Amino acid sequence: MKTVNDVLYPIDAALAWAALLFKLPSLRRGRREPAGVALCLAFAFIATTFTLVIPPVYATVDDLIGTKNIAVLISQCCVICYTVSIQLMLLFWAYPATDAWRRARWRLIVGVLVLPCMVTLFLLADANDQRTRDFVAHYAGLPVYSVYLLLYLSAYMVGRVDIIRLGLHYAPVAGRPWLRRGLYLTCVGGTLGLVYGVARAADIVGARLGADPHQWEILAQVGAGGGVIFTITGLTIPTWGPYVSRALRWLRRHHDYRSLYPLWHALVTASPQIALDPPRSRRLDHWDPRDLQFRLTRRVVEIRDGMLGLRPYFDDNVATIARSLGEQAGIEGDDLVAAIEASLLRSALDSMAAGESMQPRRAADHEPTGAEDVVGETAYLVKVAHAFDVSPIVATAVRTADSRRRTAANAASSRSTR
Template sequence: MDLLEATRPAMAAFCFIALVYKLLTSSKARRDPATMALLAVFASGAIAWTVTSPGISEALELRTGLPNLSTLVMELLAAVVLSPALLVAVITWSNSPADARRKRRAVIARGSAVGAVMIALWIAAAVKTPDGTEYLVQNANRPMVIAYLLVFELGFGHGLTVLLRLCWPYARLSRDTWLRRGLFVTMIGAGADLLVIAGRLISVPALMLGYDPMAWEVALGVVSRLGTIGIVLGLLIPSLAAQCKNVTTWWRDVRSYQALGSLWRDLNQAFPDVSLLTGKVPRRAYLRVEEMRYLLGRRVIEIRDSWRALRPYVPHNNTRVDTDVRRLAVEAAWSLRAALAAKSAGWAANEESGASRLERLEATDLDDDIEWLVRVGRAYTATQPPENPKVLQPATS
């Protein structure tokens, strides 16, 4: 049991990390009821596991003179905050705004009533046994303690039961893989907490029949921690997956942006009027997914415009349609090198030249266009200007 109690700070840290993550990633949706409810879930978990941690619970009770106060706080947070907050989040997601507003009020009113009754019964029970979170189980033969246990466990369990009932159809029907996984993990966590509730309720008749409920208290403690981890992690999985996808997209765009650097720089020097970004781009712009995507798209457009303007200087080539993509990219890079060198050397331009197959203008998707230009950009960085002046002559010049 001592080892189990020592895990409370780790559980508090886990919930606190989830709270901080949600605060940092939901700054634009703070007024959304579902977001506020999730913040309440994580905050209640962090506070509950903190106040019941060894040392903190003793200090709290010593200062207030109220034995087992930390356990009361934890149970109030579970039944009055965490359980209703879970319902508020699910109700907001699964109902129209008008219906969700009405149902949220009912959930909050019910949670407040449960909290008031719990405090009244806790005072009436006046349990003095300073044995931490097991004091209720050890006193489960007293009428007021039985009443308290019933109100707490049923109040907490009601939210978990409704959560399971509402999550199940969405978990089965959702097309979003990570949302479906998150809902299933949340359901596993809620199911684990319901097992704990059942175990605590069974302790009442078990004690009356002469059994010692403390025999399975360690197992319930382990399941309780798994329940918290499941609920918190399940609620975060869709957001974490989206953030990982954003990071992956950002990193791919950064690498593509860098791969186009040499090609864009040389084209920009040849046609400086094409660029709209005349000033220096702030470094923070490179750290934002949307701005990085914009910068990459802008660079692609400027490369395309410069390549179009460079057509009169592009040397003749005999590109075959079935040529390997990598070889095509190398040939396109060499062609651009030669055209830039011809323009710089002052060769006469062929004003009647048209688009080359190497430009691959048939691409209609931005990602496909980026992929091709990145290949060309990397090949361009690896090639050198042609040494033979004759190959610099534009096509049909």
């Protein structure tokens, strides 16, 4: 029967090999820093570990070497080496080289001492029935293997706790945001590793008490497999995370650029002289391959130029009505200001298109609003553009003000004819 080993462990192995291939070029390009070497070793060890415990690979390795369950011994020795490698990497990240080597010494000594003891105890355990999916749970009750497992878990758990401690100590002072996030993810991976360790310790105790360790085998497998996914992500994210930030910034700029189009197009149509380039179809405009940051900045400037040109057409009544409608709808802050400005712009564009006379006295009554920096200004104008394009408050304010203006004009006309 297939278990988590058949699904999660191949994923872990693939991720670890990919991470190793991803990081190896950095060693070839420049000076081989101890932290970089330790990181590559960690990926190599954990990739080997999870490759060996994939059931078909497990059986093949046993057949090639001629010893039943030898794949388990190799994989668990690799786990110890992987744990020590991450400890060394974190030490070289957190401390100067001399201090890091001093702190690394006892960790290396523990690793060197534990591995031969593990090999000796494993070979003495007489675990000769091949178990490709539940080896530990099946043999946890064997006296010699229990000692082996206790030694392995002690080294593993101490290493996991040390990784979590180092990660939590260094993360708050890490200068780069993605390095800080990576360290926290590594700590999450270490915590899931502790779940694996506790489940394996329960195998020893449970077997002694007559319980069936298979009942919680899923916890050990998910703790090991899930912990490695978080750890690999955390250890590689400082390298590829900035590219994610760059992509997110591009997507945000592209979203803002597209969002500004309705307002920009309306203003350019009314005042073509404000545009560096003539307007095009919305689809062609959205996928212009030229520098997006320049085009976005240019669009913000052109919108502001167009808004300044419309100020003489602003109608105070429109602003009053829009404010009242917005407050009734529960809108406040920048959203309310944006809705008012969008209403003024819509009304001004209608007045300009109808050939109505300008009202210079009102230009000074409506000082430009927005932010002092380009990012804040862009965010504010996106709100204005959205309200201009879809807000019912804008349409209602303009329609109401226009109706009142016509009513007032008709009343004035009636008085003048009497």
